[in-house]
Amino acid sequence: MSVAENAKFGSPFAKLGAKLDSGGHWYFTERLGMHRTLDPIHTADLISGAEAVAQGKFSRAMRADELLDSTREIVARGGLRRHWRVRGVQGIGGAHPGPAPRLWESMQEENTEQARLCKTEDYAEGFWAFQEKREPKFFGCVG
Known part of the structure; x- marks a missing residue:
């Protein structure tokens, strides 16, 4: 911010x-x-x-x-609010109203979202782009 x-x-x-x-x-x-x-x-x-x-x-x-x-x-820059990949982050790390989640709750939330995302084409594209040192070309696959 x-x-x-x-x-x-x-x-x-x-x-x-x-x-x-x-x-x-x-x-x-x-x-x-x-x-x-x-x-x-x-x-x-x-x-x-x-x-x-x-x-x-x-x-x-x-x-x-x-x-x-x-x-x-x-x-x-990339239409952040509209892009699906940000939706999984909005509830993590205090980006939601009320008290921040406790460590264990936050880790569970992260694991659930990561399990969903790792099945998408965008997840694979992100890793390939990182390894190839290039910008990813996301497709908007929500899995």
Whole structure:
């Protein structure tokens, strides 16, 4: 997930004499870990988008005026949302609402999806393309 370098993130509640609410403590701790949650809650310090990337909260930072075009390019690159191969990944790794799955649940989900995908022509094409150091030519076979 991308973010503008100059974006500001934090929890101003401490400076307001209030407390983070609406499950914010739980969600932040679940997604970021305790060490990355408590600091902004207790200090009310804001961090930039670039700092948020360095802390692992986002995957990449860029100039604000490049963010929309970059996001559109990522989505357009191969039609990611429309392509079948992404559907199997959407529920894995916290890309779904609610708490992230536990390790065992995640591994079971991955194994089930991998067993389905390994029977498709696209799976074979992906491996051949990787071995031949070329871009794959997927057919959209869902197995």
